[in-house]
Amino acid sequence: MTKSLGERGYYSPLDYIPSSTLRGAIITSLYRRGIVDRRYLDVEARQPIITASPAYPLEDVKSYPSHLFIYKCKACNTDKKKIAYNNAMEVSRSVEKGEGIKFKQACDKGHPALKLLHPKPVKPQGSIVEEVDAVSHESICVGISRHRAASQKGMLYEYEAIAQGTVFWAYLKLPENLSDEVKPGLEFSIGRGVTRGFGRARITRVERINLEREEERVRECLSGRRVVFYAISSLASLSPSKNTSLPYPREIDLKSLGREFAIEVDGKVTFTEAYGKLGTLHCGWDIQSNSERPSVKSALPGCILIGRVTGGGDIARALAILGFAGTIEHGQGFFITGVNIMTPLRGHPMEGG
Numbered sequence: 001m002t003k004s005l006g007e008r009g010y011y012s013p014l015d016y017i018p019s020s021t022l023r024g025a026i027i028t029s030l031y032r033r034g035i036v037d038r039r040y041l042d043v044e045a046r047q048p049i050i051t052a053s054p055a056y057p058l059e060d061v062k063s064y065p066s067h068l069f070i071y072k073c074k075a076c077n078t079d080k081k082k083i084a085y086n087n088a089m090e091v092s093r094s095v096e097k098g099e100g101i102k103f104k105q106a107c108d109k110g111h112p113a114l115k116l117l118h119p120k121p122v123k124p125q126g127s128i129v130e131e132v133d134a135v136s137h138e139s140i141c142v143g144i145s146r147h148r149a150a151s152q153k154g155m156l157y158e159y160e161a162i163a164q165g166t167v168f169w170a171y172l173k174l175p176e177n178l179s180d181e182v183k184p185g186l187e188f189s190i191g192r193g194v195t196r197g198f199g200r201a202r203i204t205r206v207e208r209i210n211l212e213r214e215e216e217r218v219r220e221c222l223s224g225r226r227v228v229f230y231a232i233s234s235l236a237s238l239s240p241s242k243n244t245s246l247p248y249p250r251e252i253d254l255k256s257l258g259r260e261f262a263i264e265v266d267g268k269v270t271f272t273e274a275y276g277k278l279g280t281l282h283c284g285w286d287i288q289s290n291s292e293r294p295s296v297k298s299a300l301p302g303c304i305l306i307g308r309v310t311g312g313g314d315i316a317r318a319l320a321i322l323g324f325a326g327t328i329e330h331g332q333g334f335f336i337t338g339v340n341i342m343t344p345l346r347g348h349p350m351e352g353g
Helices: 019-032 038-046 088-096 211-220 255-261 315-325
Strands: 002-006 009-013 070-073 083-086 114-116 121-125 128-131 136-144 151-162 187-189 200-202 227-231 237-239 244-246 251-253 265-275 278-281 296-299 304-313 327-331 334-339 342-344
Touching: 019 038, 019 187, 019 334, 088 227, 211 315, 211 342, 227 265, 244 296, 255 265, 255 315, 265 315, 304 315, 315 342
Parallel strands: 009 151, 237 327
Antiparallel strands: 002 009, 070 083, 070 114, 083 128, 121 128, 136 151, 187 200, 227 304, 227 342, 237 244, 251 265, 265 304, 278 296, 327 334
């Protein structure tokens, strides 16, 4: 879980845990404890059921990836305060009325020196947000020769890892027969350097999602002609027939969610605009073939999409589920989970207000 690779080791740990990393770590833990067997792993590789969102730092409140309407003024913020401003409510209301997105060009004092925080995790606090920095520590390791019992030339490594005690939160979708197995106390290993003591994690709290409450919030967002969606995960769309990928889905068919969760829905979301940074989505390791999956271009967490919702049935419930589970993409011979987790921005903590 690092941003870069240096000459003497891995540097700059990520300030969040990628969804594929978290999902793989939990499945591996269940397998090593004998809760699931090899046959289950084979089925999970062909027809994924377990999914996870990215995990973000949790201090006193949850943090979320910044969107494009969170900014700080470099001229005003001379003392390096970790406070920024959120004007998403103003933007989302104008978009719902049919107007275009207007990005802020200057701060309230007229300084045209704005810095966007997208996609850095932040803690929302109404119209302001607080930057979140995952505390890390450095470790220098040296290779020892088994023959001379002394250090080996050229075997000096530097690691920078997230500090012990850091807490993260994430959404996790599980089949009913495993819901009682992923509980407080379950331990697993995340990322590199496990043999050196890095990446050991433990679940400390589990809460079931109140889908009805989220469904009510979503229903209130569907009155306008256009809906502003906010993504907490990376976005990607794979085409199994054309063997191609796109950095964000142009359309999401809600009927697939309806089939999986036994919901009567016949609708879709068509996205007409997308705003945010592009990056590379590393799709993890394929256990069956023992090889690395290809990487695809994707829109980063915190992106904003403008969509039109059409169709009938229980659309609000399907969209509520989309905000927790996202979609499962298939193409180029593999599956991607934990992507396209998006929800209407109105009423969400990241809308501000």
